[in-house]
Amino acid sequence: MEKTLNNRAWWLVAPVFFVVAFSAVVPLMTVVNYSVQDTFGNNQFFWNGLGWFGELLDPSTDLGGRFFAALWRNLLFSAIILAIEVPLGILVALSMPRDGWKVAATLVLMALPLLIPWNVVGTIWQVFARTDIGLLGWVASALGLDYNYTGNALHAWITIVVMDVWHWTSLVALLCYAGLKSIPDAYYQAARIDGASRWAIFTTIQLPKMKRVLLIAVLLRFMDSFMIYTEPFVLTGGGPGNATTFLSIDLVKLALGQFDLGKAAAMSLVYNLIVLAVCWVFYTVMTHAGSGRAETEIAQ
């Protein structure tokens, strides 16, 4: 469907443009403003040029070391949860019931964790993992494990990863399920006539059809895990030590905890630029995949 060119459509978009600009651009300007200044308190600011950025991007300084440590930690976290949630989500989507009341019931139950306020997600796992009052912690220590998520960095990581898998795998599964539902029955019938194996059906029919939704799922999961704050903040507070201090937690500590405005602002900008760059890459791939699909459909 070809859209008509009409520049008066801007009038319809203008309200959104102004509200989002007010919410996004004005605050970002404040951040840019802070990022080039230094303060000794009392609202006295001094021009500091690109000093904070230099310090931030140099891992040998305090600020830079802290930033890169949080960045690698966050990237590692995102990589781990993508490696678990994407295959698990696909598996769950393939195992969804086909019809009847079970579909609706499963959908509702699966979506439940997605609708829980993020700090309550943290609270749920905080109580669930405690060895004295929580089922998970109690079972772990009953099995003789020395499980302690507040004192042991590895245990804290495992707990946060399991929490995130619990919280977000359903999102991947729901998206994949939506992709699978769009496959016409005729494809499966043809595969059955050809005597295709279960694995062949998966790799040649189901996976290609899920490509688009998987792309969205990876984008959303990467972005949301890259800016994760509330859940680990409630569960571990970034500890033990700095073991689970991800980028957002570090930034909030710097900005609202220590009120180190210049450093925090420089970090905000670099953080935001990374997000923007990744977002752009995905958007380009997504629109290309979309237009590619449209072309093949026309060709058929």
Added chain:
Amino acid sequence: MNRSSRGATLVMVLYLLFLMLPIYWLVNMSLKTNYEITSGVTLWPRAITFEHYIKIFTDSSWYSGYINSLSYVVLNTIISIGLALPAAYAFSRYRFVGDKHLFFWLLSNRMAPPAVFALPFFNLYSAIGLFDTPWAVALAHCLFNVPLAVWILEGFMSGVPREIDETAAIDGYSFPRFFVKIYMPLIASGIGVAAFFCFMFSWVELLLARTLTATNAKPIAAIMTRTVSAAGMDWGLLAAAGVLTIIPGALVIWFVRNYIAKGFALGRV
């Protein structure tokens, strides 16, 4: 075939069990007395008590948190949908200068880390005198909810054939009248889904809501964390408050069950 479907059932049962266990544990705890919670792990409440729920519903410092949360969430949903409807229509029907860039810019705001905006929002809303009001949080959440609503609604609107617009124009409908009388009923389910997701993402967010409120408009989620750190852990009360925050989502999810994927995927499925 039979064997693989049995395997599928097993996967589903295990997965749902994994999802439900922590939630069950929270509900279980909210119905126990604090003495029972701290004196050892019990798999179900031995003496069911509703004292924690009664406390929340009778103590205004608790239930006002729910009212505060609901008021900014509802405000935000109304603002987001109201603004997004015409914009989504424009994106779904017309090409115009900068449309693709604008669409991407909106998406990038959905992805922006709230932590980046916490401090500037604090300054901004203090400066214009909205700090500690539901309006501050409602407007702040527009940052990600307006783009979300535009993307979801655009997805639904693209499914409506354009001939309807043209027929209405020939029949002499003015654009506003056509939009309200004919077009909006056609995409009613889309509006419902977009509203649900605006409601949800505003409801689950805490960082900005907590930063932009002090006492008068404090959301329930922030009240929960504060009371817990006060002298002595009132685990039962914490659990009951947590259970009550799950309920709004659980109540409406039934109505959007077939659109959940579409909503989470920003209307791109």
